[in-house]
Amino acid sequence: MTTQRLPFPVPDERAHYFVDNYADMHDLVEDLVVPAGAPEAAATVLRTARELLRQSYYCYEFSTVAVMHSLIAVEIVLRDRIPDAGKKPLHQLIKQGAADGILTARQAEYLDYGRQIRNGMAHGQTTHAVMPPTMAIPMVTTSFTIVSELCTAAPCR
Numbered sequence: 001m002t003t004q005r006l007p008f009p010v011p012d013e014r015a016h017y018f019v020d021n022y023a024d025m026h027d028l029v030e031d032l033v034v035p036a037g038a039p040e041a042a043a044t045v046l047r048t049a050r051e052l053l054r055q056s057y058y059c060y061e062f063s064t065v066a067v068m069h070s071l072i073a074v075e076i077v078l079r080d081r082i083p084d085a086g087k088k089p090l091h092q093l094i095k096q097g098a099a100d101g102i103l104t105a106r107q108a109e110y111l112d113y114g115r116q117i118r119n120g121m122a123h124g125q126t127t128h129a130v131m132p133p134t135m136a137i138p139m140v141t142t143s144f145t146i147v148s149e150l151c152t153a154a155p156c157r
Helices: 023-029 040-055 062-081 090-099 105-122 133-153
Strands: none
Touching: 023 040, 023 133, 040 062, 040 133, 062 090, 062 105, 062 133, 090 105, 105 133
């Protein structure tokens, strides 16, 4: 059996478009603080999304994965907040959240847009989508904000 020894990570050649060095990645994500009161499952997902953004210095595509991952945290909290959420798909949770006043119209719009991007990738309709970190960070920030607002409005379980 042969083993493959992977090289140590090197900066993605596109990284220089948004930072000078890896240490600068911390500045890009330092405001992404996991909200107090977030369920541990959502908190773990948000921490992972933040770390994916930092690591996009080495693998540019990780910024896109971070956006998709951050939506999972929002879905976890919506399932917690919406009565009878069960196994409803995310688009139904977004509609119900907006109808019940759990989500603002703007939040629902953002989440539906993110859901469409996620679905396109998950179902092979979008085979390659690269979102620069400077575009991904505001989207991940919105997920952090929505989780924070949902858990502040009423304690999450």
